[in-house]
Amino acid sequence: MITILGPTASGKTPVAARLAAEIGGEIISADSRQVYRRMDIGTGKDLEDYGSVPYHLIDICEPGTKYNLFEYQQDFYDVYQQIQSRGAVPILCGGTGLYIEAVLKGYHLSPVPQNQTLRDSLEGKSLDELSQMLTDLKSKTGSNMHNTTDVDSCQRAIRAIEIETYNLEHPTPRRELPPVDSIIIGIDIDRELRREKITRRLKARLDHGMVEEVRALLDEGIPAEDLIYYGLEYKFLTEYLTGQLSYDEMFQRLEIAIHQFAKRQMTWFRGMERRGFKIHWISATLPMEEKIAQILSLY
Template sequence: MTDLITILGPTASGKTPLAAALAQRIGGEILSADSRQVYRRMDIGTGKDLSDYGDVPYHLIDICEPGTKYNLFQYQQDFFDAYEDIRSRGVQPILCGGTGLYIEAVLKGYHLSPVPQNQPLRNSLEGHSLEELTTILKELKAKSGSVMHNTTDVDSCQRAIRAIEIETYNLEHPMPLRELPPIPSTIIGVNIDRELRREKITRRLKARLDEGMVDEVRALLDSGIPAEDLIYYGLEYKFLTEYVIGQLSYDEMFRQLEIAIHQFAKRQMTWFRGMERRGFTIHWIDATLPTEKKVEQILDLVNSSH
């Protein structure tokens, strides 16, 4: 058993059925790395395709309520708990998804702390100039001994206020961060030709609309989730909500959503290429190969890395 096998790729590359076929073959369990599949009742729009898993156990899907804002810190904690549980049973964990930030955070063991919003502090900082906020932040960082990460901490008043909020919280609540170690992993990337990817995205969007994606969004709105909370989740939920509440026509919704998904897939690929520049080795395999052949290639890579 290797520590972890990671299968990543852009949307519509077929990574989930591949991860499921691999898990089936080696008796593994899947950890999802998808920032939107964590939400219950958001099934068609997030492309859960749970039937792809067959009887393979999966984790980190349907773990919180729609309308809430799940974040990277929570994901890291949840991932690590599930990962430890799978390993303790002597089973092979397989991480699969397209949210590059989530994947990178757990493989690298990012150190994050949960900092709630501090409204009184925010109110007191309202109206300060960026220069003044930067000075306050530098003083706080000097007290806490933390370093100015880089100028992105203070490239806008909003970000500077958030950085001050974090530093203030850390000074008032010095807590030992839960150290999450980096996890060694054989990383497989599913490489799909751009034209084929575009074609599959369009085909899949039409299929999901036929499957009742509009009704899914209506049901979420009817259950009392405010439209702006659904719009916050982006992509399908943004454009379908705007269609349902009458801000877009059906054709506008389809056209704009299709473009947005193409752009999203491009951003995913940019992130994965960035991971390679940041020192990760990604073994790319051809999306068009038969599943059995792809599984064989992955097993060869895993075995040769031991």
């Protein structure tokens, strides 16, 4: 397998699609929000980038549901085996470092049910308090399962605490999936260029229907708190559409949040390197032909 990772706005999807077209590959998405249907602009699906290349684990869930790491790991492995059986090359592409690491390392996970008593006890706590509780739990479990990407809203923090608490209290037998051998390519983008691309892309997405996309999701009856749970674009646009923020406040806060998110993604990838993964970094500014040539020479 070939894995192509990088922070948001690094241009990893066009690279993966071009590579797949050249070598007979199929793309497996490693994006925790592109699994949801009708959440297209805010998650940056950019499906036109794929051309005729087959892609997987995009548009597999309804908005309002809460897809999780356990489900992703099972779905990934099923798709991975199907692609191999066809004689095609699986290409894992995305920016959700937790999903990437889980499938490459073969995390041993179990499905975690909701714990309403725990949820009730956490209600009303601030995001800072919840984040500290999560940090304390992780120190007990030695877990790499959550980083601050998971706790950009109280709802997500509570779910992370619920998972860590369950795993601490229930060391149950779990379906074991093997690690996956992969060459890992990282798309390396300069911080200032990344910031510039994020801002330009955000303006373009707002001009091309992102507000209308979130409004349509609210109009079809998806609760505002469920959209806020998905974070970033869906969080701040929902707060704007429900009158909690002005347009300018929404733009400002969302722009800052995406910059912070990209920084957290890079922190996760650097952590993967410290945990033993070899990432071959190639410059985002290289012409596409050179990027592909570098990847093929490693492959």
